[in-house]
Amino acid sequence: MSVEKVETIETSRFGKVSVQEEDTISLPYGVLGFSDHKKFCLIDSGDDTLILWLQALNDPNLVFPVLEPKIFKSDYKIKLSPGDLRDLGLNEPKNIAVFSILTIPTDVTQMTANLKAPIIVNRENQIAKQVVLQENEYSVQYEMFNALKAHLLTIRSQQQNRTALKEVVAESIRIKDLPTAQA
Amino acid sequence: MLVLTRKLGESIAVDDHIKIVVVQIKGKQVRLGIQAPKETKIHREEVYQSIKQQNQEAAKKSADIAHVSKALKES
Numbered sequence: 001m002s003v004e005k006v007e008t009i010e011t012s013r014f015g016k017v018s019v020q021e022e023d024t025i026s027l028p029y030g031v032l033g034f035s036d037h038k039k040f041c042l043i044d045s046g047d048d049t050l051i052l053w054l055q056a057l058n059d060p061n062l063v064f065p066v067l068e069p070k071i072f073k074s075d076y077k078i079k080l081s082p083g084d085l086r087d088l089g090l091n092e093p094k095n096i097a098v099f100s101i102l103t104i105p106t107d108v109t110q111m112t113a114n115l116k117a118p119i120i121v122n123r124e125n126q127i128a129k130q131v132v133l134q135e136n137e138y139s140v141q142y143e144m145f146n147a148l149k150a151h152l153l154t155i156r157s158q159q160q161n162r163t164a165l166k167e168v169v170a171e172s173i174r175i176k177d178l179p180t181a182q183a
Numbered sequence: 184m185l186v187l188t189r190k191l192g193e194s195i196a197v198d199d200h201i202k203i204v205v206v207q208i209k210g211k212q213v214r215l216g217i218q219a220p221k222e223t224k225i226h227r228e229e230v231y232q233s234i235k236q237q238n239q240e241a242a243k244k245s246a247d248i249a250h251v252s253k254a255l256k257e258s
Contacts, residue, residue, distance in 0.1 A: 033235035034242070047252045064241050081222045101238060104245040108254035114241070117234045132234060134224055140237040149255050 010060040014043055019057065025121060027128045028087070031101075032117065037062055040128075048152065051102065054119065066099035069115060072147035078118060084131050088122040097121040101130075103141070111148075112141040 005021035019041045030037050031054075039057040050071055056062035069076040080093050090096070098120055100113035115138040121128040187195060194204040200220050207214035217225055245251075 031238050032231065033238045045248050047248050049248065049252050049255055051248070051251065062242060063245075064238070065245050081224060083222060083224070101241045102245075103237065103241040104251060106246055108246050108251050111251075114234065114237050116230070117237075130234075130238075132224065132226060132230065134226075140233050145255075152255055 007057070009041075009055070009057050011043075011055050011063065012060045013053065013063055014045065014055070017041070017043060017055070022126070024057065025054075025126050025128050027119075027130070029129060031064065031119070031130050032132075034062065042066075048156075050148075050152070052099070054099070054101075065102040065104055066119060067102055067113065067148070069098060069100040069113060069118065071151050072113065072144040073115065073142070076115065078120070078131070078133055079135070080120065080131065081134075084120070084129060087127075087129050088120060089125050089127050090122055095123045097123055100142075109145045110143070111145050113144050114140045115142045116140045 007019050007021070007024075009017055009019055011017050023041055025040045025042065027038055027040060029035065034056075037056040037059060040054050041057060043053040043055050043063075045051075045053060051065050051067050054064040054066050076098075078093075078098060080088075080090075085091065085093065088096070098118050100115055100118050102111055102113050104111045115133075117130050117132045117140065119128055120131050189195065189205050191205055191208055194202050196202055201223065202218040204216040204218070205213060206216045219225060
């Protein structure tokens with residue numbers, strides 16, 4: 001009998017959430033300014049915004065909205081130092097996920113992303129670190145509402161095209177099948 | 184904290200490969216030169232402060248996701 005290691009955590013935003021042990025993300029240094037919290041999980045709230053939520057396992061109220069920066073800034077590049085790679089347990093920057101922490105105020109159009117200090121996750125071992133990039137051009141408050149909106153619009157129109165295509169394909173098969181059915 | 188007194192032009196060695204030199208002293212301002220291996224991260228402390236502050240802001244109650252989703256769809 002296999003023993004599944006599932007932890008049920010309380011969250012103020014999503015209620016009770018079940019977290020598999022393998023989905024737990026470890027931040028040995030925490031998020032800067034929140035060094036007491038080392039264990040997190042990523043929650044997809046199931047909406048169509050692509051925004052995920054980095055939820056602390058030991059504090060229902062501590063949650064950061066995060067988003068992959070390539071979604072709203074296609075030329076975003078990071079350079080990990082040997083120290084960063086060591087902290088993440090990596091020999092080379094491979095099989096990693098990159099997230100920017102978002103700040104979403106009441107006026108949603110004013111949302112910003114922190115490009116200066118992304119969260120890097122090693123997908124192999126689920127160890128993560130908030131890395132402070134040496135590059136000076138990246139802001140901690142990068143406005144990205146319009147870019148995200150444009151990206152979502154593109155995705156939606158692509159999906160609509162694909163659905164339309166699928167319907168045509170399905171229909172053509174049905175017509176082709178008809179003579180066989182009659183014979 | 185280790186506190187050392189240095190004169191203009193004098194330096195401090197940190198580890199084997201990091202050197203910090205007092206380049207200029209002008210009133211209340213001190214210019215420091217830092218020699219370090221390429222992979223060493225060097226930031227003004229304010230950079231960390233601004234990141235911490237931004238993390239605090241991000242952790243404050245975000246707008247409701249339904250509200251966010253709606254705003255992103257409005258044309």
